[in-house]
Amino acid sequence: MQTTLTGQFLVAMPSMEDERFSETVIYMCAHGEDGAMGLVINRELPDLQFTDLMDQFELGGREDSIVMPRHVMNKTIHIGGPVETNRGFVLHSSDYHTVDSSLRINDEVSLTATVDVLRAIALGQGPQESLLAMGYCSWSAGQLEGEIKANGWLTVPATLDLIFEAEVPSRYEAALAELGINRARLSPDMGHA
Incomplete structure (x- = not known):
């Protein structure tokens, strides 16, 4: 296994017992x-959109939504994970960065968890690409390595297209395709060489 999985995908194996992570990327x-x-990138919150967040955080009135581009107004919100589900995160292209609140994950992707990025997106001054999520996934020291060893996760090189462009329902299959496999070929049983 790599020294760090930062900037990679975890793809849930069929043997994943925790249904909160079943078929997640x-x-x-x-x-x-x-x-x-990490943040789950293939599950959306039903009936919650960007404009709802703007209203919730009082970041603009209805007149602002008229100026906001339709693709921004209709932006969906993802279920980032089961931890702190009332806390928002924006995974985005690294063309947007604030010194005090953005974490540069790599040259292409950053993470920001302040309302300033929402305001910037609404005004057309934010990142070119973004994924909004409520909550996140976390593992204590050694926990993730144990889950990978127990055949709970596959590691897959991340692509910007899969994070920001691919249709959300197809992201699980697309992540598997990055390894040249499909769901039908995955076995819930683990083997050891």
Whole structure:
């Protein structure tokens, strides 16, 4: 296994017993000896859109939504994970960065967890690409490595297209396709060589 999975995908195996993670694709935002943190990128919250967040955080009135581009107004919100589900995160292209609140994951992707990025997106001054999520996934030191060893997750190189462009319902199959496999070929049983 790599030293760090930061900037990679975790793809749930059929043997995943925790149904909160069944058939999920998680983008790893941080991974080190102290633990790991990531966001689920293939599950959306039903009936919640960007304009709802703007209203909730009082970041603009209805007149602002008229100016806001339709693709921004209709932007959906993802279920980032089961931890702190009332806390928002924006996974985005690295063309947007604030010194005090953005975490640069790699040259292409950053993470920001302040309302300033929402305001910037609404005004057309935010990142070119973005994925909004409520909640996140986390693992304590060594926990993720144990789950991978127990055949709970596959690791897959991340692609920007899969994070930001691919249709959400197809992201699980698309992540598997990055490894040249499909769901039908996955076995819930683990083997050891």
